[in-house]
Amino acid sequence: MDAARAMTAFFDAPVRGKNLDDLRRTNLATALGLIHAARSISRADLTRSMGLNRSTIATIVADLEARDLIVIGGARDTKRIGRPSLEISTSDRxxxxxxxxxxxxxxxxxxxxxxxxxxxxxxxxxxxxxxxxxxxxxxxxxxxxxxxxxxxxxxxxxxxxxxxxxxxxxxxxxxxxxxxxxxxxxxxxxxxxxxxxxxxxxxxxCGVVAEVLFGAGIGSGNVVYLNGGASGVGGGVVAESRLIQGRGGFGGEIGHTLVRSDGAACRCGSRGCLEAEVTRTALLEAVSLEPARAHELEALLFEAYAQSDDVRALVDAQLSSLAVALRTAVNMLNPEIVVLGGFLEILGRIGGERLERMLREVALPGPGQQVRLEGARLGRxxxxxxxxxxxxxxxxxxxxxxxxxxxxxxxxxxxx
Ligand SMILES: [Zn+2]
Missing domain, CATH: 3.30.420.40 (ATPase, nucleotide binding domain)
Structure with missing residues (x-):
């Protein structure tokens, strides 16, 4: 249950004082965290994950159900010897x-x-x-x-x-x-x-938290997320199971790392940032697509990449810039997974293994070998x-x- 463990640290929770109910409260929070991260879990798996006896788990489950936080469904065949175990899911309340x-x-x-x-x-x-x-x-x-x-x-x-x-x-x-x-x-x-x-x-x-909990980064506490959207490239970092926000909450802006010192002007006031060099607008224009039809970008870009030298040159230049930014992130943070979302995921798919190879060539050997690229799994x-x-x-x-x-x-x- 790495995901559940990782999740507990994402956002700082209010600290409560000690009282006699502390242990029970902690057990309730642990159980609900596990059910939340798994979306649905058998009572047998919950019992195993928490390492408590069945009667204690029964008390915890009854309490969560009384607060309408979980729903107990029919028995699930866990393919193990013994009785099928009840299925516990989070409630919609x-x-x-x-x-x-x-x-x-x-x-x-x-x-x-x-x-x-x-x-x-x-x-x-x-x-x-x-x-x-x-x-x-x-x-x-x-x-x-x-x-x-x-x-x-x-x-x-x-x-x-x-x-x-x-x-x-x-x-x-x-x-x-x-x-x-x-x-x-x-x-x-x-x-x-x-x-x-x-x-x-x-x-x-938000994207990196969701992907670590429920998507492409599940089970990992070291994930870098880069999302390419209409308004540029956003970056989010979970390192050692914590969301990295920095002093004021402004950390993780990988979209504004330098990828070309003589590059294009960026909306941030600087030049040559990743999001100034790698843009959805340039890709849309290359295949003459209106922003409103951006959902057609992937199919058209794949086709044009195979047929047009200009499109291939543009996509390859964007892939190189992306690899430079990823080098910085990978060398600095040693992530296990880099998740690409939005149009960056499309770029990654067109680049195929080439992007991963380019990254390994420029990144330090240790972190470069340990990272893998994944597409965002939860979409928008x-x-x-x-x-x-x-x-x-x-x-x-x-x-x-x-x-x-x-x-x-x-x-x-x-x-x-
Ligand atoms: Zn910038």
Whole structure:
């Protein structure tokens, strides 16, 4: 259960004081963390993972169920000798409204534990939305989802995945160059507008958390994630099972590492950054594709790469620049997995093993040999799932804080 262990450290959880219930609270948190990371687990596997006896596990499971945090399903044949074991899954009761504002669209998802996106709504816009417009859209959408949302779910809060520099202290956006946001207290604005707690974090940080928990980086505590989107290249780093955010929350911006000293001007004010040299716009233009049809990029680019010298030269130049940036990340962080998302995943697939070979040629032999490249496995959903993880943190770290459902008090008596 490396994923579950890795997960527990991603975002700092509130520290509680010691009391007599500490052990039980810790057991509840460990169990819920395991079920959350696995999405669904047999009671036998949970018992084995926690190393506790069956009656203690039965008490823990009953308590979590009394708080509507898990659902106990039918027996699963574990292919082991003995009785089939009950299947335990996370419940849909507690949800987070996750939001990802981008240049061309704002995506909103209702995310349940286990990284499950129950519903997704996409709002297209012609120009980058202002922070106030995003807040208003989210408020209107959430109002439109009532009363269903209020009846079936407990909304823990709103979590925003922002393509920009986000303060880890208060969730304000220091700079989101492509959205043209400067010093926007977006988390505070959302909390006020919706009346629930709100969080904001860099989008690629959300991506790496989601991929480590549920996607291409599962089971690893050393993952670098690079996402190529409409608004540039975002980077997120999990090192030694911790999300690397740095002093203010601005760390991990691999998109702004230098790949060419005489390179193109970057939106950050510098030159030759990865995201200035490797752009989705150049690839779209090379195959004469409108941004609105970016989903067709992969098929067209594969075809053009085989047929056009110009396209091949462009793609190869982008692959070289990507390898230079990856060299920096790999030498510095010694990751086990580099996950490529968005159009970088397409580039990686066109480059095939060549990109991995180029990287091994330029990286130091130790880290260069230990890294492998993977495509993002959760697609665009990873930003919403990772953002939601922020809002699930307090509940996951102390499930006993969730109220007991009326009529189930007997199962949770010890902690209610
Ligand atoms: Zn830059």
């Amino acid at each position: 507690h949800v987070v409204i996750a939001v990802n504002p981008e240049l061309d669209a704002t995506t909103l998802g209702i995310v349940a534990m286990g990284g499950r996106v129950l519903r997704e709504v996409r709002m297209d816009h012609e120009r980058p939305p202002s922070a106030r417009e995003v807040v208003n859209s989210v408020r209107a959408l959430v109002a439109g989802m009532q009363p269903e949302l209020g009846q079936r779910h407990e909304v823990l809060g709103v979590a925003l995945a922002v393509p920009g520099l986000v303060s880890a202290v208060d969730g304000s956006v220091r700079l989101a160059p492509h959205l043209e946001w400067v010093d926007e207290p977006i988390a505070a604005m959302l909390a006020e507008a919706l009346g629930v707690p709100a969080w904001a974090v860099n989008d690629a940080s 959903m990873n930003l919403l799932i990772g953002a939601a993880e922020l809002a699930f943190r307090p509940l996951l770290s102390d499930p006993a804080a969730a109220p007991v459902v009326a009529g189930r008090e007997h199962a949770a008596g010890a902690l209610s």
